[in-house]
Amino acid sequence: GAVVSQHPSWVICKSGTSVKIECRSLDFQATTMFWYRQFPKQSLMLMATSNEGSKATYEQGVEKDKFLINHASLTLSTLTVTSAHPEDSSFYICSARGGSKAPPFYEQFFGPGTRLTVL
Amino acid sequence: GEDVEQSLFLSVREGDSSVINCTYTDSSSTYLYWYKQEPGAGLQLLTYIFSNMDMKQDQRLTVLLNKKDKHLSLRIADTQTGDSAIYFCAESIEGNTGGFKTIFGAGTRLFVKA
Numbered sequence: 001g002a003v004v005s006q007h008p009s010w011v012i013c014k015s016g017t018s019v020k021i022e023c024r025s026l027d028f029q030a031t032t033m034f035w036y037r038q039f040p041k042q043s044l045m046l047m048a049t050s051n052e053g054s055k056a057t058y059e060q061g062v063e064k065d066k067f068l069i070n071h072a073s074l075t076l077s078t079l080t081v082t083s084a085h086p087e088d089s090s091f092y093i094c095s096a097r098g099g100s101k102a103p104p105f106y107e108q109f110f111g112p113g114t115r116l117t118v119l
Numbered sequence: 120g121e122d123v124e125q126s127l128f129l130s131v132r133e134g135d136s137s138v139i140n141c142t143y144t145d146s147s148s149t150y151l152y153w154y155k156q157e158p159g160a161g162l163q164l165l166t167y168i169f170s171n172m173d174m175k176q177d178q179r180l181t182v183l184l185n186k187k188d189k190h191l192s193l194r195i196a197d198t199q200t201g202d203s204a205i206y207f208c209a210e211s212i213e214g215n216t217g218g219f220k221t222i223f224g225a226g227t228r229l230f231v232k233a
Binding site: 034036093 | 161168224225
């Protein structure tokens with residue numbers, strides 16, 4: 001299957017700082033990327049959907065000024081957690097889905113996740 | 120509304136069959152999926168079923184879909200210790216911008232006893 005990477009795999013930061021997480025599709029062009037947040041023993045919560053070259057669509061309750069998403073190319077999307085606070089500590093997972101020349105549109109490929117700890 | 124529910128824990132003996140159940144609420148689902156997450160790893164698509172199908176079999180995996188009851192199940196035959204993981208049920212529905220988004224259940228932790 002297609003490969004999606006995330007960097008970093010874990011990050012610890014001080015409260016008030018900003019953290020950027022990268023998501024890359026390594027062997028296919030991802031026309032759509034998704035960002036999820038996963039709490040312990042809970043489901044993946046969809047935060048936002050981004051299409052290459054356009055603004056991300058945020059789910060209800062997700063602050064777009066807090067979680068900045070950029071999908072500048074067909075292989076890279078970034079999530080920036082601005083002015084992070086301890087309650088932002090979580091496991092962030094991205095996934096990617098390709099277009100007509102990529103793996104079937106119904107399949108999302110997931111990155112390994114990034115664990116963010118805000119002190 | 121968009122909601123996917125599944126039981127949180129299942130324990131079986133090695134060699135037995137495992138059945139993980141899931142219910143969903145959105146009747147407009149196009150595809151329904153089962154994903155597997157092993158510790159420290161990302162989600163891996165196990166299998167999927169299109170909403171106009173009742174059953175799909177893929178080696179040891181059997182997916183049953185009851186669209187009337189909005190019930191999806193995953194049966195793993197001859198369960199092995201390597202099948203121990205968290206299994207997520209998910210549905211693909213049309214998003215606000217016309218594209219599709221995937222809604223996940225909370226995951227069922229499968230524990231296989233040797």
